[in-house]
Structure formats: C-alpha cells, structure tokens
Amino acid sequence: MPTAKINWRPVIVIAAVGLVCVVALNFMFGHVQWLRELFSASSGGPIGEVAPDSGESLAARAELTGRISMLIFAVITVLQCAAFALGYAVVGAIRRSDEPASLKLVRLETSEIFFDVPLYVGLFGTVSAFLVMTFSPQSSRLIAYSSTLIGIIFSLVLRIILQYPLRQRLEGEKAGVEKK
Numbered sequence: 001m002p003t004a005k006i007n008w009r010p011v012i013v014i015a016a017v018g019l020v021c022v023v024a025l026n027f028m029f030g031h032v033q034w035l036r037e038l039f040s041a042s043s044g045g046p047i048g049e050v051a052p053d054s055g056e057s058l059a060a061r062a063e064l065t066g067r068i069s070m071l072i073f074a075v076i077t078v079l080q081c082a083a084f085a086l087g088y089a090v091v092g093a094i095r096r097s098d099e100p101a102s103l104k105l106v107r108l109e110t111s112e113i114f115f116d117v118p119l120y121v122g123l124f125g126t127v128s129a130f131l132v133m134t135f136s137p138q139s140s141r142l143i144a145y146s147s148t149l150i151g152i153i154f155s156l157v158l159r160i161i162l163q164y165p166l167r168q169r170l171e172g173e174k175a176g177v178e179k180k
Contacts, residue, residue, distance in 0.1 A: 006093045014085040018078030025074045029067055039073070039139040040066030062136075069132050069139035076125040076143065080150045083117040087158040090114045095166060101173035108167060115158045122151020 028035050040062045090111045094104050125147020133140035 006089045008089065010085040010089055011082055014081045015078070018074075018081055022071065022074045022078060025070060026067070029070050035070070036063070036066060038142070039070040039136070065132075065135040066139060069136050069143065072128055072132060073125075073139070073143045073146070076121065076128065076147045077150065079121045079124075080118055080147070080154055083114075083121050084154045084158065087114040087117065087154075088162065091158070091162045091166060101170045101177065105167065105170045105174060108163065108170065115155055115163060118151040118154035118158070120151070122148045125151070 025035070029039070030036075091108075094107050094111065097104060097107070099107070126144045129140040129144035129147070132143060
C-alpha cells in the first residue's frame, strides 16, 4: 500500500522564516537599546581596556558576548520551531496515508521520537547556556530557561493536540473494523 510522504514545506518555511528572524535580530541588536541590554551584561560606554595591548574596552567585549548570546538564543529558537514543524509533518503524513488504522497506529507509535525532539533541543539550549555563562551570566539564564520552556511547551502541544486525538480516532477506527 502506498503511504503518504512527509510534507517538507512547513519545515522549509519555518527554517526560512527563522533565518530571516536571526538576521533581523542581529540588525536590531545594533539599533535597539532594550534588546542589547537583555543580552549584554553592560550597556554603558567604554569602561576600560580588556588588555593593555588590545585597545578593546570592556563595553565592546560585553557587546560582543551579548551579540553571540542573542544569536545562540535565536538559533535555538529556530531549531525548536523546526523540530515542531517536523513533528507536525510526521503526524500529517500518518493522518493522510491510505493505510489501515492498525498500521497507522504502529507508525504513530514508532514516530514517538519526533515528539521528543523539542525537549532534546531545549536540553541542547540549556547546555549551550552553560557555555555562555562564563561570559554573560544574565543572558545564559535567559537562554537556559527559555529553551527548556519552549521545548516542554512544543512537546506537549505535539502530544496533546496532534498525537492524542489522532490516536483516539485510529483506535476507534480499528475497533470498528474488528467488530465487523
């Protein structure tokens, strides 16, 4: 029996929109004070030199680490959205397939990993935040908490709104076929 293929369009659209958002955030970091303050440890002017020979100020170093932190946050958020879109596409492929309900249930069971991917990306964000913590404790907490929270929310939405209703419908169809 032919099966429905995964529709990659949502994943590609999410990745493209994510790339635009990363570029826009990078632009805004240089032009919007509150965004710079959110990710930078310092928002003041030149405080002093980092090393006597380098000529780089502490404020410039803080701005650089803030920009890196903001880009890490943006990339992790885009990865979260792509993971969500992939889970959505997998459920859609199962829903659209012409297979019997019992086979769709098996496919739904084997696709469990796609519902956990947002959690894994959130864990990746938390570990990435620990790497940033040395340079910017403020933004590392923002990255860690938000990536974990987004991962939990996306995973729950995939399971509760997409997986559970489909599983209930397929089990009802399977029971109806077995009674006949």
